[in-house]
Amino acid sequence: MTATFRNPILPGFYPDPSICRVGDDYYLVTSTFEYFPGVPIFHSKDLVHWRQLGHVLDRPSQLDLDGTPASKGIYAPTLRYHNGIFYMITTFVVSQTGERKNFYVTAADPAGPWSDPHWLKDAPGIDPSLFFDDDGRVYYTGNRVPPSGQQYPKHMEIWMQELDLETKQLIGPKHSLWDGAVKQAHAQEGPHLYKINGYYYLLIAEGGTGFTHAVTIARSESITGPYEVCKMNPILTHRHLGQNYPIFNVGHADMVETQNGEWWMVCLASRPYGGPYRNLGRETFLVRMQWENGWPVVNPGKGIVEMESRRPDLPERRWPTQPACDSFDGEQLDLRWNFLRTPRGEYWSLTERPGHLRLKLKPEQLSETANPSFVGRRQQHLSFAARTVMEFAPQREGETAGLVLLQNNDFQFRLEYGIWEGKTRIRLTERRQGEERVLGEQELRAQKLYLKVEAAMQAYSFYFATAAEEWQLLVQDADGTILSSDVAGGFVGAYMGLYASSGGQASDSYADFDWFEYTEIQS
Known part of the structure; x- marks a missing residue:
């Protein structure tokens, strides 16, 4: 075979x-x-x-x-x-x-x-x-x-x-x-x-x-x-x-x-799903090629990039698999994590509370062309689950922290815990074309809060819990196509991550995240 x-x-x-x-x-x-x-x-x-x-x-x-x-x-x-x-x-x-x-x-x-x-x-x-x-x-x-x-x-x-x-x-x-x-x-x-x-x-x-x-x-x-x-x-x-x-x-x-004389080509391509939507953005693919009469022929006999192809004639070398859960136990962030724009100010730490990622609330927000208090990673599967646990005590109106899914500053989901109208709540906000809409919320007081999103293709469902694995549904089947560049414009793929904001004001508050887990959901 x-x-x-x-x-x-x-x-x-x-x-x-x-x-x-x-x-x-x-x-x-x-x-x-x-x-x-x-x-x-x-x-x-x-x-x-x-x-x-x-x-x-x-x-x-x-x-x-x-x-x-x-x-x-x-x-x-x-x-x-x-x-x-x-x-x-x-x-x-x-x-x-x-x-x-x-x-x-x-x-x-x-x-x-x-x-x-x-x-x-x-x-x-x-x-x-x-x-x-x-x-x-x-x-x-x-x-x-x-x-x-x-x-x-x-x-x-x-x-x-x-x-x-x-x-x-x-x-x-x-x-x-x-x-x-x-x-x-x-x-x-x-x-x-x-x-x-x-x-x-x-x-x-x-x-x-x-x-x-x-x-x-x-x-x-x-x-x-x-x-x-x-x-x-x-x-x-x-x-x-x-x-x-x-x-x-x-x-x-x-x-x-x-080194064996084979020729291969890497290229970008996308996997649309739920219609012509590409939440994962443009990805890297590999395809065989050979030379005939002085010209390259890509994937001879087929001429296209395939989901499954014959391997290169090279000794297989697998690397250790990356853990699905980041427990934030190291001194440096895992290479999968990124910031939005060049990080300015010491707003994140793995040492102030060992074993946790501490995000300090910054005035900058995800809706701005700025460097907010955000640490994110790529969505890499059509269906997935991402979850985290957070300790956060908001002190004033507008202070929020939580789990976000991001296409750009005008298209995003924010599952946040914070203070609105004088009350602490868990809230899911959809930002589409710069307009914000609350898709679901519930009054809540919690010292420790678990947050989760599960995406079944383009249906994104959001959950919260005050005790491990005792999930409560906040919003079911939100429209995930807002995370596609086909809706939002631009050239990037969807990100998800952890976020803390003071809503434009100075703050000494912070949120501590104990771990973040990302796994593929098999369809």
Whole structure:
């Protein structure tokens, strides 16, 4: 029986994957947008099982996300290795209409520490990549508006310029390389350049990162072109399969050759459920490819990404499974936890009360483009249960703490305990398009409070208890589609986590969380 693996290899909000191999080790990074730390980095021996080593951008000196709107921030990193040094290059999208700033960082060890950013001057566009040529020269590729102007909406081109590693700046002329395989496909982006058997291959994404996303390729005997377009383009897409197919918006790929001579591609895609809704965001998938007549053929005989496929010809290497329950017993937060924007102020602690995560109430709220007292992790399954236990004694009106599910500042669920109209209550608030609605509440006084959400696909039910496992239903089957970017807009997947707010005022209050548990619910 042929051994197989299951996609996605990184479930949940892990988009724009980039991969490189060093010997028999594989490393992979993904986008993080407004979340901190930025750019998780993973390690694998077999391309199927991955463990997180850390984050590339884990210091405020590397990543200042103050005021960064939802779905802006860190876009599309590329990871490369050359002469003992790892390079990660990416775009920082400052605001909705503001500057796109490209930079790279380096490290001798992929687990870090990584350098502070080397900001590149006069590097327009997004999705930068680096290519190290045989002659020792290094090249930057990215996308930009064509110098001659856009011929249709979102018309972009891929451009290239040499990078001087000594001055850490772009030098020499800019070269226009290619504006895609399909005219008016739009949003030509995500370029990666490779040299294989004497040809330079330019792999890009086209069609936008939604349903019409696609992977296309061109090649040239000269790095500056002209580039010959592959007649089989797009070499990978699912846009022809319809919106009911279980994997869609496939694109933004990177290629890697194994030490055994096999070729594989990582790409982003989504798993819609309950309609064309993608609560988990864009995830990382793996698909086989091979070369025929000088061109790549993706998943020969099928041409699509599958949920289950034959494994790579590599020795299997599993990592220890991560615990479903985080008891907050360590000195550092687990790598799965993130903050909204760069954390400012010492508002969380694992040491003030050992064995607990203490969140101090901050004036900032989840409805703002701010850094609230929030510690979150990704939703990674279509159906799941998440629960926690909290000790919290609100002192005044507006002080709240609890369990939240978040798409962005305008689309979220908040299961909170706090004071409203002078009374302590447990309350579930739905925030949709910036408007808030109380879906359920109950007057309650509790020194210790258990909170739980269970999601059966798009039906999210919320519970509370004052004693372990004595759950009371607060709201059943709330509409979970507000956690999808298809409703909320943007590019990120759903998060869940722990939250404490003083509602815009100063406060000395805090909430202590003893543990947090997340498990998949098998359908």
